Amino acid sequence: MNQQNDYYQTSGGPATTLPVPPDIAPEHTLNGHEWGMLSFLFSEVAFFSTLVVAYVTLHNDNLSGPTSEVLSLPLAVATTSLLLASSFTVHLATHALGHGRNAIFKLWWAVTITLGIAFLAGTAYEWYGLVVHDGLTISRNLFGSTFYTLVGFHALHVSGGVVAMLIILGLSLAKALGQAESTGARMVSWYWHFVDVVWIVVFTVIYLA
Amino acid sequence: MSLADHPSAHADAPTSPAGVDLASRLRVWTTTVDHKRVGIMYVLMAVVFLVIGGVEAVAMRIQLWSSDLEVISPDVFNQLFTMHGTTMVFFVGMPILIGIGNYVVPLMIGARDMAFPRLNALGFWVTLFGGLLTYFSLATGGAPAIGWFAYAPLTETTFARSAAVDFWALGLIVAGIGTVTAAMNFVATILAMRAPGMTLNKIPFFTWTMLWTSVQILIAVPPLTAALVMVLFDRELGAHFFDVQNGGSALLWQHLFWFFGHPEVYILILPVFGMVSEIIPVFSRKVLFGYEFMAAATMAIAFISLGVWAHHMFAVGLSRQVDLFFIVASLLVSIPTGIKFFNWLATMFGGRIWFASPMLFCFGFLSMFLIGGLTGIMLALAPFDFQLTDSYFVVGHFHWVLIGGTLFGTFAGIHYWYPKVTGRMLSERLAHWQFWLLYIGFFVTFAPMHVAGMLGMPRRIFSYEPDRAWEIWNQLATIGALIQAPSYLIFVYNLVSSYRHGKIAGDDPWDAWTLEWTTSSPPPTYNFGTIPTVHSRRPLWDTKHPDDPDWQYE
Numbered sequence: 001m002n003q004q005n006d007y008y009q010t011s012g013g014p015a016t017t018l019p020v021p022p023d024i025a026p027e028h029t030l031n032g033h034e035w036g037m038l039s040f041l042f043s044e045v046a047f048f049s050t051l052v053v054a055y056v057t058l059h060n061d062n063l064s065g066p067t068s069e070v071l072s073l074p075l076a077v078a079t080t081s082l083l084l085a086s087s088f089t090v091h092l093a094t095h096a097l098g099h100g101r102n103a104i105f106k107l108w109w110a111v112t113i114t115l116g117i118a119f120l121a122g123t124a125y126e127w128y129g130l131v132v133h134d135g136l137t138i139s140r141n142l143f144g145s146t147f148y149t150l151v152g153f154h155a156l157h158v159s160g161g162v163v164a165m166l167i168i169l170g171l172s173l174a175k176a177l178g179q180a181e182s183t184g185a186r187m188v189s190w191y192w193h194f195v196d197v198v199w200i201v202v203f204t205v206i207y208l209a
Numbered sequence: 210m211s212l213a214d215h216p217s218a219h220a221d222a223p224t225s226p227a228g229v230d231l232a233s234r235l236r237v238w239t240t241t242v243d244h245k246r247v248g249i250m251y252v253l254m255a256v257v258f259l260v261i262g263g264v265e266a267v268a269m270r271i272q273l274w275s276s277d278l279e280v281i282s283p284d285v286f287n288q289l290f291t292m293h294g295t296t297m298v299f300f301v302g303m304p305i306l307i308g309i310g311n312y313v314v315p316l317m318i319g320a321r322d323m324a325f326p327r328l329n330a331l332g333f334w335v336t337l338f339g340g341l342l343t344y345f346s347l348a349t350g351g352a353p354a355i356g357w358f359a360y361a362p363l364t365e366t367t368f369a370r371s372a373a374v375d376f377w378a379l380g381l382i383v384a385g386i387g388t389v390t391a392a393m394n395f396v397a398t399i400l401a402m403r404a405p406g407m408t409l410n411k412i413p414f415f416t417w418t419m420l421w422t423s424v425q426i427l428i429a430v431p432p433l434t435a436a437l438v439m440v441l442f443d444r445e446l447g448a449h450f451f452d453v454q455n456g457g458s459a460l461l462w463q464h465l466f467w468f469f470g471h472p473e474v475y476i477l478i479l480p481v482f483g484m485v486s487e488i489i490p491v492f493s494r495k496v497l498f499g500y501e502f503m504a505a506a507t508m509a510i511a512f513i514s515l516g517v518w519a520h521h522m523f524a525v526g527l528s529r530q531v532d533l534f535f536i537v538a539s540l541l542v543s544i545p546t547g548i549k550f551f552n553w554l555a556t557m558f559g560g561r562i563w564f565a566s567p568m569l570f571c572f573g574f575l576s577m578f579l580i581g582g583l584t585g586i587m588l589a590l591a592p593f594d595f596q597l598t599d600s601y602f603v604v605g606h607f608h609w610v611l612i613g614g615t616l617f618g619t620f621a622g623i624h625y626w627y628p629k630v631t632g633r634m635l636s637e638r639l640a641h642w643q644f645w646l647l648y649i650g651f652f653v654t655f656a657p658m659h660v661a662g663m664l665g666m667p668r669r670i671f672s673y674e675p676d677r678a679w680e681i682w683n684q685l686a687t688i689g690a691l692i693q694a695p696s697y698l699i700f701v702y703n704l705v706s707s708y709r710h711g712k713i714a715g716d717d718p719w720d721a722w723t724l725e726w727t728t729s730s731p732p733p734t735y736n737f738g739t740i741p742t743v744h745s746r747r748p749l750w751d752t753k754h755p756d757d758p759d760w761q762y763e
Contacts, residue, residue, distance in 0.1 A: 020753045024406040032324035036397035039427055043389050047431035049466060054439065054450060061456035110400040139447030142456050149442060149450075 037187045041194045043155075050197050051153060052205055056147040065141035068206065070134045072126065076207040079122035079201065083158075086115035087196040094189045098180055106172055109165060109185075112192070117161045123155050147206065154202055156196050164188045222240070228639065235336070240328035243734050244311050247333050249630065250481035251308025252623070254337050255301045256701065261695055264571050265289045269378055269653075276675040281763040286671035287354030292344075294357025295377065298473065299384055300340040302615060306480040307332075307391045310419045312630065314395065316725035317413045317730060319404025319741045323398035325390075332390040339384025341390040346376035352384045353377045356669065357472060360607075361451030361462035364440050375444055375658045378437045385434045392426035395419050404485050404724070406743040410504070411763075413723045414497060418483030421511040425479070428515060436462060463525065468520035471607035475514040477611065479507060482549060482617030488625050489553050492568035493560030496759075499552040506545035513542050524589045524598040532591045539589035546582060548577075566640035567719075570621035573648050577613025582605060599669075602662025605655045612651055619642075620700070627704075628718045632730040633711030646696035654689030657682035722747035 030038070059068060093108035127148075130136040138148045168185050171177060177185065238246060266736045269289050272281040281289065311329065323329045346352050354372040355363045355413050403412065440462075442448035449455040451462050490497045497503065518537040518549055519527060527535075551577060562568065584606040588594050597603060620643075626633050661682040666673065673679050717726040724741055725732070726749055743757035745751055 019758060019761060021758065021760055024742060024744075026405075027408060029401060032397040032401040035255075035400045036324060039393040039396040039423070040389075042424075043393070043431045046428050047370075047435050050435035050468075054435075054463075056746065057461055058450065058456070058458060061458070063456050095376040101512050120272075138442065139449070142449050145448035145450055145457075146444065149439065149448070167736040183635075 028107070033183050033187055034190075037190050041191065043200075044194065048150075048201070050161050051146075051150045052201065055150045055205060056140045059146045060143075062141040062143050065144065066130075066134045066136045067143050068135060068147070070130065071127075071207060075122065075126055076203060077118050079126070080203050082119045082122065083196055083199050084117070086112045087164060087193055090189045090192050094186050097177065097185055098153065101175055104170065105177075106169065109169055109172070113162055113169065114133060114159055116165070116192075120122050120158055120162070121125075134151050141152065143145055150202060150206070154195070154198055157198070161195055164191070213442070229292065234457040242330045244315050244323045244326065244329060244631070245732065245734075246492055248308045248310070248312030250333055250431075251311060251336070254333075254340070255305035255308060255418055256704075258296050258300040258304070258340060260697065260701070262293050262301055263694065265293040265296070265695060267690055268688040269293065272671060273673075273683045274687050275371050275684065276673050276677075276680055278364060281671070283671045284354060285353065287356075287669070288352040291354055291356055291359075291377075292352045294352075295343060295381070296340075297611070298357060298477070299381060300336075300343070302388045302477045302531055302611070303344070303388055305619055306477065306615075307336075307388070309396060309484070309619070310415075310422075311391070311643070313620050313626060313725060314416050314419055315402070316396060316728060317723050317739060318399065318402065318407060319724050319743065320398060320402040321736050321740075323396050324402055329394050332387040332394065335387035335390070336384045339380045339382075339387060341380075342383055343377055343380030345380070346373035349373045349376065356465050358465075359440075359462075361440075361457075361459040362453055364444070364462075365452055370503060375441065378440050378444075382434050382437050382441075385430045385751050387429050388426055389434075392423035392430075395423040396427070399423075404741050404743050407748075411743060411746050414486040414503065415432045415480070415483035415498070418479045418507055420485070422476050422479045423508050423527075425476050425514070427512050429469045429472035430474065432465055436465035436469070437467075439641070443523050449609070460525065463522050464518070467521045468515075470521065472514050474607075474610065475510055477615045478618075481574070481615050481622070482507065484622035484625070485553065485574055485618050487721075487723065488567045488571050488621050489556050489627075491719050492563045492565065493557045494563075495560040496747065497552070497555055499548075499557035500557075502548055503552050506548045509545040510542060510691075513538060517542060520589055520591075520594070523594045527528065534567050536589060536591055540586065541585055543582065547763060550579065550582075565624075565719075566635065566637055566644065567621045567625035569641065569644050570624060572650045573644060574614060574617040574621060575608060575692075577617060577648075580712050581613050584609060597662055599667055600662035601658040601666045601668055604668045605658030608655045610657070612655070617647075620647075625719070626725075627707070627726055629728075629730050629732070630716030631708050631711070632714055633707050634713060634718060635703050635707045639699050640705075643696045643699040644701065646699070647693055650690070650692030650694075650696060653692060654686050657685040657689070661686075665706035717749075722749045724748055727752075 009032045029035075057107050087126075090112040093105050093112060096104035098107060136144045136147075165188055168177075168188060169180065171181050172185075237635050238250065241247065268281060269286065270732060272286060274280075279328055312322065344352075349371040351371065351373060353359070353364075353369060353371060353376075355374060355377075359377075360373075362368060364378075377730065399412070399416055403409075439448065439450040443452055443457075449457045451457045451459060486497055486503060495670060517535060517539045519531060520539045523532055523535075537737075564572070584602070588603065588606055589595065624635055624640055627633075661679050662668075664682070666677070666682075667677045673683075707759050714730050716728065716730050718730075724737075724743070741748065745763050747759045751758035751760060
């Protein structure tokens with residue numbers, strides 16, 4: 001049936017007279033899914049770093065309009081704690097999944113989704129106040145341009161994570177998660193942790209600096 | 210061993226013979242997730258764009274034939290150099306290298322496909338549509354006239370009123386997403402799917418360079434995507450990133466672009482280093498000299514090249530300290546590159562060199578890339594760069610590296626692996642015609658540009674006055690372009706005619722040593738019926754010489 005390896009089959013001589021290769025030690029490495037997700041997150045670091053650089057470079061170069069003083073630190077602390085908490089819950093969820101406790105997985109997974117949505121709602125509330133009360137839009141000045149771009153792309157990533165988690169939640173409600181879906185859930189949790197770490201950087205640069 | 214030994218290989222092979230109607234063949238190609246077909250499509254896409262970009266170049270050369278000509282209007286000239294650069298970098302250089310990598314890497318490492326076959330197909334289609342979207346800017350009445358590095362504020366609405374720049378930016382964002390997915394796929398494939406026994410210090414050298422190219426893509430392309438998003442936000446939403454009248458920064462764009470742009474030139478050269486490092490040993494009948502040093506040099510280049518971008522910006526007037534940093538960093542790159550160069554020469558030294566077409570193109574690569582590297586060292590010195598920045602000297606330099614380096618090396622790779630892909634040999638006679646026309650035409654085109662640049666001719670001017678003594682150098686360059694042009698046509702003709710009429714290649718026409726040559730030509734869709742095990746860097750040497758295998762010495 002398969003003959004493309006016939007070098008291996010035909011060119012050996014009497015095995016006893018030929019040098020015998022050493023045994024092959026199994027290699028311990030991450031699997032393809034893990035390397036793929038890590039590479040993706042690596043590229044995302046480069047992407048967000050660029051937006052952070054733009055914010056740091058330009059956010060004070062305003063000719064007019066509101067600056068970062070209009071931001072509300074308490075609100076940001078509240079949304080930040082929601083997102084930080086979601087990193088713990090997603091960890092609890094994947095931990096349960098690894099031990100086959102599907103009900104607990106679904107519970108923590110749903111809690112994570114809720115926290116993610118609550119974070120997005122907090123961002124929406126913040127943006128509403130900034131646009132309506134402070135008159136800060138993306139075209140108002142450079143603070144607006146850089147702030148909305150950085151926070152907006154982060155929120156877009158959170159939204160993507162929420163959608164991905166909703167899909168997995170739907171699958172897990174329909175039937176127990178198989179090997180492929182479990183890997184998917186674990187990779188989504190990596191992504192979620194990453195989005196969380198990005199937010200810590202964004203929070204530090206925008207709200208604490 | 211002939212093709213007839215592999216009846217099973219033919220059924221699904223990419224080059225399935227006539228007898229199947231066009232519609233179903235199209236369906237097979239458009240829905241394929243086979244890394245080999247995806248790789249072939251990448252290369253074909255790049256060849257089409259190569260011809261388009263080449264026609265643009267010839268049009269510019271005709272305009273510059275003599276002083277005060279106006280064959281082409283100034284605005285169209287600006288569009289031509291913008292699209293020529295964009296096309297060659299994004300839709301020729303990267304796709305052709307990613308395509309060859311796509312085809313060859315899984316075969317080389319004994320895998321049945323890439324790690325994510327569907328993502329792989331997505332990456333190709335997204336890259337192709339990114340190219341089409343960029344060219345769709347023509348529908349706005351003209352392509353963007355901003356240069357391939359699109360310095361701010363030329364991209365702002367004030368200076369580019371039509372939507373051409375928007376299509377250009379969108380096209381590059383879309384293509385960039387395709388490039389990043391390809392890089393993810395290479396990393397996952399190379400790190401997780403190697404055949405048993407093929408540890409990282411035994412992988413074929415081309416695979417190693419594809420790994421580091423992918424790492425560079427992951428770091429360098431997303432910043433460009435982010436910067437292009439900022440351009441689009443400026444244009445579509447009224448943001449002010451590069452809007453200098455409202456406090457925006459033209460300098461920021463230069464930093465962001467060249468943070469992408471300089472690693473990009475290594476993205477375009479590292480895979481070629483890999484190909485050359487596969488071909489020179491096979492055609493010298495020796496092992497690659499200094500494998501470990503070559504591997505370390507590749508890593509060094511990948512890292513150092515992330516810290517050299519501002520050597521494109523010396524003339525901006527950065528501070529003395531910044532200039533010094535980037536001079537030193539840029540000069541540092543020449544050390545690992547020099548290591549590679551001497552190792553290739555040492556590989557050839559004392560070998561039985563066989564000047565078949567792949568080796569001939571390697572010879573072209575070695576001789577020309579050396580010169581391009583040396584003019585690069587000259588330009589890395591800020592005082593020298595102050596004199597010649599944005600002159601034809603620079604144009605001559607980077608074409609010397611990109612054609613003399615990347616293109617010659619890529620042609621070497623295509624001539625080397627074509628028999629594997631199609632089962633047939635390329636015509637050596639046509640390949641020699643192609644090589645010599647290209648080699649001579651290339652020299653005649655780009656050597657005079659260095660002189661014109663030193664005589665003060667700026668790049669991107671659409672015409673010039675007769676009293677500048679530039680005319681003779683421009684005429685030489687145009688003649689060179691006209692010598693080069695038929696070589697590309699011969700290449701395309703050779704690809705097509707050898708596919709039908711070429712000599713049957715067999716599985717291993719070059720008596721090579723890496724795993725792709727154990728498969729039939731073309732390989733079956735599943736590549737390997739049994740996953741091979743590997744004990745050395747030259748697994749095929751081991752099976753051909755069981756009495757004296759390489760693993761005894763590594």
